[in-house]
Amino acid sequence: MSIRGKALALLMAVNALSGYELTVESSSRQVYQGEPLQLVYRFAHTASDKGVDFRFAAPELAHFQLLQSHAEERNENGKELWEKTYVVAPLQGGELSSGTAAMNVAERTYTQDAWGQWMPSVTWQQHLFEPVTLFANPVPGGVQAVGDFALKAVIDRNTTESGEPVRLTLSLSGCGNLATAQPLRMAVAGVSVFDEGHTANAAWKDGCYYNEVNRTFALVGARDFTIPSVRFRSFDPATQRVVTAASLPMPVHVRAAVHSQQREIPKEETMTIWSLAAGSAAGFVLGVALTLLAVRRRSREERVRVDSLRTALVALFKHLDDPEAKKSAEAVEKYLYEAAEAPDSSKIATLLGRLKRGERKAR
Structure with missing residues (x-):
């Protein structure tokens, strides 16, 4: 028998004599680097x-990544059963050991003093668990995780108004280890993409470490665009192959901005000077006429300004990648x-002029 075997036999004999039962179980003794297992x-x-x-x-769990742990009684x-569970993943290949674990027990003992009195005392005894040894196989390079995963992309709408966001949720789920995987990302040419956060859940169930990660993005565009396919490469220990999970491309139709309806001109603004003159003095009629002309001029100027700003808004939508243009829009x-x-129309006009000059230089 080897020295290690003799030491383990002695350890088990000591545990048996103590009356305590110490056991340790591993869900697998042959895994891949990064593959979760349970101790x-x-x-x-x-x-x-x-x-x-x-x-x-x-x-110690040296050379292991600790994914989860919990204890229960x-x-x-x-019998009173205490149980500690670890979900771990090897950080490197080769033969690995979990290290030594122990249960320290405080035992009550009684000793007799010089006067014959029995005095209680507490003595700590250490009882060792058998170390867990396993072998971790290496995995191919270029993979993002170890496990079998599915990737799904969902949008809340496929038609939207110009400047209104479309929300995209990317979901990655399956058995394996996503703790070291890079976050899912999204980029679309000519579209502003905002990361709105993510959720992650993982638990050991039915013999595997099940992960689910959801990441949400808001995409804002001024014209039709297509959300590209997202790909995720992982090594599947079950098939011992590199697999690629991919989402489908999704087209999004962007409608032009809906203009507000023209303001209805009050009826009194359309009254003619002659209708007022029928029952009023010439001076009163002249004053009213001048007032109406001023009101009409202001209304016409307001309509001109609204129309010019609408035209400017359409032009600004073409340059949402420019921070100043986005703020002006x-x-x-x-x-x-x-x-x-x-807003200041002159500043917007100056900005659009600068952007147009930039376009001509780019050509």
Whole structure:
């Protein structure tokens, strides 16, 4: 018998004599680098045992990535069972050991003093778990994770208004390890893409470490665009092959901005000077006529300014990648559709001139 075998035999003999049961289980002894596995440490004792306190000394788990851990206690077959579960993944290939774990037990003992009195005391005893040894196989280069995953892309609409966002959710799910994978990304030429956050859930169930990651993006474009396919490469330990999960391209139709309806001119603004003159003095008629002309002039100027800003908005939509153009487009939209303060038309005209000159130089 090897030295290691003799040491393990001695360890088990000591545990048996103590009356405590210490076991450790591994879901697999042959895995791939990055592949999740489960280690379960169990410590059982009866309520009548002399132990009064128990403290677990965790294994070193060197060269392992710790994904999850939890502990629980329960009564099973008349015994008090303490259980610690680790979900880990090898960080490198070759033969690996979990390291030494132990349960430190405080036992109550009694000693007799010089006067014959029995005095209680507590002594700590250490009981060792058998180390877990396994072999991790290497994986091919260029993969993003180890496991079998499905990739799905969903949008909340495939038709939208110009300047309105389309929300895209990318979902990656399956058995394996996504803890070290790079976040899913999205880029579309000519479209503003905003990352709105992500959610991630993982749990060991039905013999595998199940992961689900969802990432949401808001995409804002001024013209039709297509959301490209997203690809994710992983190594599947079950088939021992590199597999690629991919989403389908999705076209998005962008309608032109809907113009607000022209303001209805009040009826009194359309009254003629002659209809007023029928029952009024010439001076009063002249004053009213001048007032109406001023009102009409202001209304006409307002319509001209609204139309010019609408035209400018369409032009600004072509340059949403420019921060100043994007800010100006938002200001114009708020004025046209939310009754906000009118933006400075001269500044917008200057900005559009600069952008057009940039386009001509680019050509």
